[in-house]
Amino acid sequence: MSDGASETGRRSVGLTALSVLSVSGFLGIWFAVAQSGLLPKMVLPSPWDVVTAFQHSLYTPFAGATMSQHLVASLGRFLSGFLLAVALGVPTGLLMGWFAPFRYAIAPFFETFRFIAPLAWVPFAALWFGTGIGGPILIVFSGSFAAAVINTFQGARMTDPRLIEACRTLGASPWRLIIDVLLPSATPSIIAGVRIAAALGWQSLIGAELIVASSGVGYLIVQGQGSVETPIVMAGMATIGVVGLLIDWALRLVELSVTRNWRGA
Amino acid sequence: MNPDRSERPKALMIGGVCVAVVLLGWWVSSLSTDAMRMPSPQAVIEAAQQLATTGYAGGTLLTHVIYSMKLALFGFLVASGSAVVIGLAMGVSRTVEALIGPIIAFIRPIPPLAWIPLAIIWFGLGDGAKIFVIWFTAFVPTLINTYTGVRTIDPTLIAAARVHGAGTRRLLLDVYLPGAAPMIFAGLRVSLQASWMALVAAELIGAFYGLGRVLMTAAQDIFPAMILVAMLAVAASGALMTLVLVQIERLSLPWLRRPR
Numbered sequence: 416m417s418d419g420a421s422e423t424g425r426r427s428v429g430l431t432a433l434s435v436l437s438v439s440g441f442l443g444i445w446f447a448v449a450q451s452g453l454l455p456k457m458v459l460p461s462p463w464d465v466v467t468a469f470q471h472s473l474y475t476p477f478a479g480a481t482m483s484q485h486l487v488a489s490l491g492r493f494l495s496g497f498l499l500a501v502a503l504g505v506p507t508g509l510l511m512g513w514f515a516p517f518r519y520a521i522a523p524f525f526e527t528f529r530f531i532a533p534l535a536w537v538p539f540a541a542l543w544f545g546t547g548i549g550g551p552i553l554i555v556f557s558g559s560f561a562a563a564v565i566n567t568f569q570g571a572r573m574t575d576p577r578l579i580e581a582c583r584t585l586g587a588s589p590w591r592l593i594i595d596v597l598l599p600s601a602t603p604s605i606i607a608g609v610r611i612a613a614a615l616g617w618q619s620l621i622g623a624e625l626i627v628a629s630s631g632v633g634y635l636i637v638q639g640q641g642s643v644e645t646p647i648v649m650a651g652m653a654t655i656g657v658v659g660l661l662i663d664w665a666l667r668l669v670e671l672s673v674t675r676n677w678r679g680a
Numbered sequence: 681m682n683p684d685r686s687e688r689p690k691a692l693m694i695g696g697v698c699v700a701v702v703l704l705g706w707w708v709s710s711l712s713t714d715a716m717r718m719p720s721p722q723a724v725i726e727a728a729q730q731l732a733t734t735g736y737a738g739g740t741l742l743t744h745v746i747y748s749m750k751l752a753l754f755g756f757l758v759a760s761g762s763a764v765v766i767g768l769a770m771g772v773s774r775t776v777e778a779l780i781g782p783i784i785a786f787i788r789p790i791p792p793l794a795w796i797p798l799a800i801i802w803f804g805l806g807d808g809a810k811i812f813v814i815w816f817t818a819f820v821p822t823l824i825n826t827y828t829g830v831r832t833i834d835p836t837l838i839a840a841a842r843v844h845g846a847g848t849r850r851l852l853l854d855v856y857l858p859g860a861a862p863m864i865f866a867g868l869r870v871s872l873q874a875s876w877m878a879l880v881a882a883e884l885i886g887a888f889y890g891l892g893r894v895l896m897t898a899a900q901d902i903f904p905a906m907i908l909v910a911m912l913a914v915a916a917s918g919a920l921m922t923l924v925l926v927q928i929e930r931l932s933l934p935w936l937r938r939p940r
Contacts, residue, residue: 437778520694530919622791655794
């Protein structure tokens with residue numbers, strides 16, 4: 416018995432070692448190839464160049480602003496578009512789940528718009544709202560909205576019908592039914608949808624900034640591409656990845672605290 | 681979102697009325713608003729005719745659609761093919777998982793579209809850069825689903841196949857692949873839509889043909905009717921490809937078909 420346990424323990428240590436080896440091997444090969452001079456620096460800068468470019472961009476403006484200023488611009492657009500999508504998408508999804516006529520009225524439009532890639536809105540976004548703040552916000556919105564609606568809709572339909580009947584029998588008003596039964600049972604699904612919406616919105620924002628924007632991290636990397644400054648492009652990509660992870664991590668904390676409250680009650 | 685059979689006529693009626701009201705509202709409002717901001721229905725129909733017959737931005741509708749679809753499908757096939765193979769390997773072998781998993785976790789948080797500038801530096805504005813970006817976009821969904829599909833196969837099935845003397849090859853073809861197939865197809869659908877989205881984005885940034893190019897040219901010419909036509913063409917092509925994939929799924933997974 417103890418033999419088997421130690422064997423699986425040894426195996427998992429071996430697997431962890433393998434994982435560490437693979438990541439460090441990946442970084443090592445990258446570093447070695449970049450150092451060897453086989454590829455020019457503008458094609459493959461070494462990890463060290465990327466770190467230096469990142470530090471440099473914190474103090475020296477690139478493409479009109481420092482990295483932190485670009486990041487603030489991106490986050491502002493992201494938050495406006497994402498919050499707008501959640502504020503409109505969650506009620507839409509709830510109504511679609513609870514009232515069939517509303518669902519039938521919305522469905523044809525929803526099914527059409529779903530297939531339009533968020534970035535295909537770029538020309539209209541630029542035409543209607545310009546390239547400053549409004550245009551990118553529309554694209555973040557169109558990236559996030561569908562995920563918020565679909566998940567909320569599924570959550571709204573998940574309520575056990577027996578619960579609803581029990582509440583009605585006990586004389587609950589429609590309002591109490593919504594607050595105490597329908598909304599709580601939909602909440603986990605809504606929050607899952609909000610997390611997906613955030614990830615999609617962040618992705619769409621980067622795409623939008625590549626095309627229509629005059630600031631932001633996406634703009635930074637596309638400007639870096641224009642002047643073939645590969646280290647700054649990679650530093651921007653890494654920043655985008657880390658911020659995306661942080662957004663998801665923050666929402667996961669919200670998810671955990673909310674679902675814990677629900678279970679406790 | 682599909683209504684029950686008994687509700688279907690009602691759903692169609694309400695949906696139809698709403699679509700008609702919106703179309704009418706669009707027509708009425710386009711009479712009074714600036715044509716440079718909101719194209720009228722007539723202008724859209726004319727733009728569609730122009731794109732379909734005489735062409736726009738270097739080709740007719742058909743050439744643009746075929747060009748874009750060919751690239752998207754090629755990138756999708758390369759990405760999903762490699763993802764299924766690597767996903768199967770990761771699902772079957774803990775060693776492969778330990779080797780490849782961390783690298784994927786390392787690269788994954790970077791949104792695929794953020795690879796576009798790097799792809800242009802590496803491959804230029806041609807097809808290579810687009811296939812590279814599609815690969816990054818479409819790879820992960822299929823990979824994760826294939827891996828999860830393999831891992832959720834009932835272990836008793838695998839043990840039973842082994843006991844009856846199945847070799848690695850038979851085990852892969854007759855147990856792992858069919859067992860994971862429903863999950864794989866779900867991943868493929870996500871990957872296909874992601875490929876299409878990535879391609880349109882890449883074409884918006886730089887391309888010589890394709891629907892993204894039409895969109896961008898129309899935006900530069902401030903030709904809102906053509907923008908709308910191009911958006912509709914993007915949506916319709918994406919829907920068509922998804923529809924074909926769903927049919928392929930139905931045909932290749934006969935054991936999951938529900939009697940209608």
